[in-house]
Amino acid sequence: MNKYLYVFRNEILLNLTYKGNIISSFIVQIIQMITTVFVWRALYSGENDIGNYNISEMTTYLILTSLLSVIFSPNSAFRLSTLISSGKLSILLIRPYSYFFESFSVFLGQKVVQICVVFIMIICFFLLGLFQFSFPNIVSILLVLTNFILLFIFLSVMGELSFWLIEMWPLRPIYNGLLSLFGGVMFPLDLLPESILNIIQFTPFSLFGYVNTKAIMGELSADAMFNFLIASMLWIIFFQIIYIILWKKGLKKYEGVGI
Amino acid sequence: MISFKNVSFSYKSFKKQVGIRGTLKDLFKREHVYHTALENITFEAEKGEILALVGPNGAGKTTLIKLLVGLIEPSTGNIDVFGFNPYKKSNKYLSQIGLVMGQKSQLTWELPAIDTLHLIKAIYRIDSKDFTERLNYFLNLLNLKDKVAVPVRKLSLGERMKFELIASVIHYPKLLILDEPTIGLDIESQRAIHKFLLHLNQTEKTTILITSHYMRDIEALAKRIMILINGQIKYDGDIKQLVNTFNKGNTIIVKTKSELPDEILGYKIKRGSEENSWEILLQAGESYYELLSYLTNNFQIEGFHMKETPFEDIIFNIFTETKESSS
Numbered sequence: 001m002n003k004y005l006y007v008f009r010n011e012i013l014l015n016l017t018y019k020g021n022i023i024s025s026f027i028v029q030i031i032q033m034i035t036t037v038f039v040w041r042a043l044y045s046g047e048n049d050i051g052n053y054n055i056s057e058m059t060t061y062l063i064l065t066s067l068l069s070v071i072f073s074p075n076s077a078f079r080l081s082t083l084i085s086s087g088k089l090s091i092l093l094i095r096p097y098s099y100f101f102e103s104f105s106v107f108l109g110q111k112v113v114q115i116c117v118v119f120i121m122i123i124c125f126f127l128l129g130l131f132q133f134s135f136p137n138i139v140s141i142l143l144v145l146t147n148f149i150l151l152f153i154f155l156s157v158m159g160e161l162s163f164w165l166i167e168m169w170p171l172r173p174i175y176n177g178l179l180s181l182f183g184g185v186m187f188p189l190d191l192l193p194e195s196i197l198n199i200i201q202f203t204p205f206s207l208f209g210y211v212n213t214k215a216i217m218g219e220l221s222a223d224a225m226f227n228f229l230i231a232s233m234l235w236i237i238f239f240q241i242i243y244i245i246l247w248k249k250g251l252k253k254y255e256g257v258g259i
Numbered sequence: 260m261i262s263f264k265n266v267s268f269s270y271k272s273f274k275k276q277v278g279i280r281g282t283l284k285d286l287f288k289r290e291h292v293y294h295t296a297l298e299n300i301t302f303e304a305e306k307g308e309i310l311a312l313v314g315p316n317g318a319g320k321t322t323l324i325k326l327l328v329g330l331i332e333p334s335t336g337n338i339d340v341f342g343f344n345p346y347k348k349s350n351k352y353l354s355q356i357g358l359v360m361g362q363k364s365q366l367t368w369e370l371p372a373i374d375t376l377h378l379i380k381a382i383y384r385i386d387s388k389d390f391t392e393r394l395n396y397f398l399n400l401l402n403l404k405d406k407v408a409v410p411v412r413k414l415s416l417g418e419r420m421k422f423e424l425i426a427s428v429i430h431y432p433k434l435l436i437l438d439e440p441t442i443g444l445d446i447e448s449q450r451a452i453h454k455f456l457l458h459l460n461q462t463e464k465t466t467i468l469i470t471s472h473y474m475r476d477i478e479a480l481a482k483r484i485m486i487l488i489n490g491q492i493k494y495d496g497d498i499k500q501l502v503n504t505f506n507k508g509n510t511i512i513v514k515t516k517s518e519l520p521d522e523i524l525g526y527k528i529k530r531g532s533e534e535n536s537w538e539i540l541l542q543a544g545e546s547y548y549e550l551l552s553y554l555t556n557n558f559q560i561e562g563f564h565m566k567e568t569p570f571e572d573i574i575f576n577i578f579t580e581t582k583e584s585s586s
Contacts, residue, residue, distance in 0.1 A: 014370060093330060
């Protein structure tokens, strides 16, 4: 079996031993989701539509972004920090493989379990009649996949900051805050005035939350999808370049510390 | 095979100022300090050699290991290991070395060791049949047969270290580097590890470089010792020769039925720890035949035995002497 496949496999095994972690992250998300849904239901009292959304579309949107934000959580950004403080990075660096692909395999291993849970939950919600959507087409699946790769590279760059920062934890609430706001977890971004929406919707956070949700709901026009796909790819190239630069500088810094 | 030529390594760090005012100052301007961790290191090692690297904490042992595995680049000088420059970290080079760190584990804590071993098999592309045979052989040798499916976190320290060893040698490394592999282990595990390493060295001609603060490790394994103090090599050579050069002398302990005078034939006599036992210090290499015959002829001797200076004491003396001479 390929070495990266093994890394992937072991990561799945590892994640399955942390059952409690997975369950608790979903419970937290579901509680938040229920709160948001109830707030919105209250806002709808007496109104048929808010923006372009009727109440059941809004519910579908909110449930989907919430579930997606479990997958698009910043957890993977903190792996490098642990590896550096424990010195285990040295062990990985002297193995004959690429750290970048190794960490991608770890990332996939972590995500695969979460994606399965999200998938099961979407089906459950669908069967409960809480969901209304037409099934996504190939382009929207491609868009979600590109955004998923962008997530990995974005979090890797964020993780590289641990070469310079001793405490990484403040980044977690910052990320979650930005995802709630720019990612449209609290409200769909197209409720915003168009001038603001035009800027915000192309940020990585919007691609992670809002755009992915809309793509899965099949509510994006072909043009919009194409634009988002281009934006996502440009971000990937941008962050990949930053990643390579920071990796070189970071390793130089790491060398000064104990093995 | 391994060659270091005039290798030095220095690094930059910051001076931390004391107190609130100092800390605030540090926010804006920090003072750089340059440390020299290794200075002008030159040595060579041959295939199949077991080389012990000894030195007080902070002497530069770990830095030397980091240079050897390519984690850091020498500030000046050249390193060549089997024709590779380690710092380039080519996969071809990395697959020929193995590293065991007593204080850092390469096994995944929550999973059984066998999962990490399978991962290592994939990384180093070890043939399946070969892997199974070799693994079984090692498991038998280290008595780990029934521990292979136990999560690493539930293993004892000794068992874990043995698995670390297997994980570092399963891919037939030509060079095995061990950084304090026996730290915190009981005597039984220590000896099992000694036996394993000697066996590996003999059957596969693995070159071994070991650092340890336990002199037992060094004595059991290495013929050659390198003493590193303040980033410089203070001694590099045969262990026996080191003992002969630096051993200030051995002590004869004599038990008698009567008192001994303070001095016999120019030897100072010290009272021993037990009643009517006496300690006489001999210079290294000095013949004690004359002294013994004098004692047996003139006093009632119950017994005597020779107490050699422990290896640890010799090393300790070298450490302290160099410290005193440099300060």
